[in-house]
Amino acid sequence: MNLTPLEGLSSPSLAERYRMADPAVCGLFGSHPSNSQDWLGRADWLDRTEANRADRSQLASVLRAYQTRIGTHEAAVRAIDSLERDQALAVVGGQQAGLFGGALLIVYKALTVIQTAKYAEELLGRPVVPVFWIAGEDHDFDEANHVHIGSIEGQVKRIRIERPEGARHAVSRTELSSEQWAAAVEELSAALPDSEFKPALLDRLREQVADAPTLTIAFARLLSDWFGSDGLVLLDADDPALRRLEGSFFRRLIERNDEVEAALAEGDSRVRSLGWPVQAESAPGCANLFVHGDAGRVLLYKQNGRFADRRGEVSFERDELLRLADENPDRLSNNALTRPLMQDFALPVLATVLGPSEIAYWGQLGPAFARLEIEMPLIVPRQSFTYLEPGVVKLLEKYEVSPLDIIRRGDELKAQWLERQDQWQLEAKFAAVRERFAELYAPILDTVAQVESGLAKLGEANRDRIMQQIAYLQERAEDSVAKKHDAGLRQWDRMRFSLWPQGKPQERIYGAIHFLNRYGPDWLELWKQAPYDVTGGHRIVSE
Known part of the structure; x- marks a missing residue:
């Protein structure tokens, strides 16, 4: 061990x-x-x-x-x-x-x-x-x-x-x-x-x-x-x-x-x-005792010299509660x-x-x-x-990470690993396309706004739709990369699910x-x- x-x-x-x-x-x-x-x-x-x-x-x-x-x-x-x-x-x-x-x-x-x-x-x-x-x-x-x-x-x-x-x-x-x-x-x-x-x-x-x-x-x-x-x-x-x-x-x-x-x-x-x-x-006034009854287990509070639950459905004089302690203590709990x-x-x-x-x-x-x-x-x-499961030990060694790495930032490290598998550098290329498109499209927006002010919003909406289509294509391309490395991603998930399941x-x-x-x-x-x-x-x- x-x-x-x-x-x-x-x-x-x-x-x-x-x-x-x-x-x-x-x-x-x-x-x-x-x-x-x-x-x-x-x-x-x-x-x-x-x-x-x-x-x-x-x-x-x-x-x-x-x-x-x-x-x-x-x-x-x-x-x-x-x-x-x-x-x-x-x-x-x-x-x-x-x-x-x-x-x-x-x-x-x-x-x-x-x-x-x-x-x-x-x-x-x-x-x-x-x-x-x-x-x-x-x-x-x-x-x-x-x-x-x-x-x-x-x-x-x-x-x-x-x-x-x-x-x-x-x-x-x-x-x-x-x-x-x-x-x-x-x-x-x-x-x-x-x-x-x-x-x-x-x-x-x-x-x-x-x-x-x-x-x-x-x-x-x-x-x-x-x-x-x-x-x-x-x-x-x-x-x-x-x-x-x-x-x-x-x-x-x-x-x-x-x-x-x-x-x-x-x-x-x-x-x-x-x-x-x-x-x-x-809590002020709380007796810090429960009583068991037909209504279930209810917490008692001190109210006007009596012991009662918040709804007033159960109520005892002090002497009645003492008698309960003597004769039926199984009705009380802490x-x-x-x-x-x-x-x-x-x-x-x-x-x-x-x-x-x-x-x-x-x-x-x-x-x-x-x-x-x-x-x-x-x-x-x-x-x-x-507990480090034997299979998880091998995965930690394979990906050169520690248990604390997985616990603290497993999702981040998984994303970084997947990014390194992208031989096509999709993120960088799509980012460059978005930047270049924005540069090329900006003069058009200025021009149509001069032609007619109402065309400015139409131009912006058109630009946003094109950007959405670029983002959609990037997402599909990245999904394809992820599918190629599905086994590896499952292994990252295995480490995370074993060491830090549900983030706990x-x-x-x-x-x-x-x-x-x-x-x-x-x-x-x-x-x-x-x-x-x-x-x-x-x-x-x-x-």
Whole structure:
């Protein structure tokens, strides 16, 4: 495995400054993963505050039950046992579910969680368990219902499942039919290029959706397939059994809601004072809690002493909401700004693995953690990669360009290459013709304008039509040149579609399923060998 740092891809951002250990930005978080003393300090704080979190035995029961639903791996069960008995700590990362595993960055996040847990275990000399927190409570179905692959035609294709009609419930509460799953698998089958690995891949997907699971369960089963043997423990934030453990913390968030709101506003101000935009601005009067009901999942605001949604369709007295926290906590859920607080209550979080956008809004949360007498866990940047496919490596060598060249200006370089193939110098010759024609035609325009003023516009229109015909002939001639070099142009497109599909990083577009179809299950093992970097960063990987 060859790894090369990909510099210059990330624009200046709060997350990038944090990754580089900028003291001012690190002050928003209170620690940095590059400092071993911060790991020791966090572990010590967790030990001292053990009684303030969810009961480990009850948590372990919830986790075991969920692993049974998605497919148990011995390594994951041993990790849960350790979390219960050995006072193990946890490294946590999470993501919204994704159809057929979602975007490649999810694989990289799970990988980073696993590697960070191993790193911390060696550093601290005590068990550290990797935990992946699936945000099944989120109700934005369109974020979860698709995956992108490279199709037979060589283009990026999106495979998706439409949201069922009705209220916008959490993804984990959105039922899907057997027909929907069958159609999605068949669409995937038709779009994926044939390979020796395709039949087994599709058969496994069909097995996992045979009982018409929710997107969250199907997603968890895939992640368990891919990383369960590495001890990755999976949980769903919307698991009713987990919610029952969280009821007391929901009560705390309700009772101290005004304090939390003020602290979030203070966090916004701190980020702005450093010159950075606020990633997830806290709204005045927002309770930063959702409630689930017949109308779907709705965000609550404080209005005249009550908690209600914007439309006034759902409304609770404070005591009613507290009773809900005590008796039906599964009807409540967090938003992005209170989920990190809940995560810290549910698990002994030594460190949390975050992507750039997540790091940006976690930078706002320091005052909220402090207001609730919680220390923020260590923030570990998710590792990012661009995979150089073997065929693409050969093309880069053939055309003497680098991956960064293709990413930054692939279309420009493609156009320049095609221009160099033009032995007839069409551009220069047609430009000369246009210039010479304009010179020859100018005196005619002057003359006809003198003959009759109304002829000037007619002459200009006539000139423009001739220019259009010259341009048309040039376009046809250039198309003919392009057709002569169609294979070469397709190769330029191949590099671009692989490294920078749809003008975005590879990891944000293609799903792991795209590469597993091309290169088989051993391709996933490649990433488990990637050297770990506690500060993340983007690296190019080739075999």
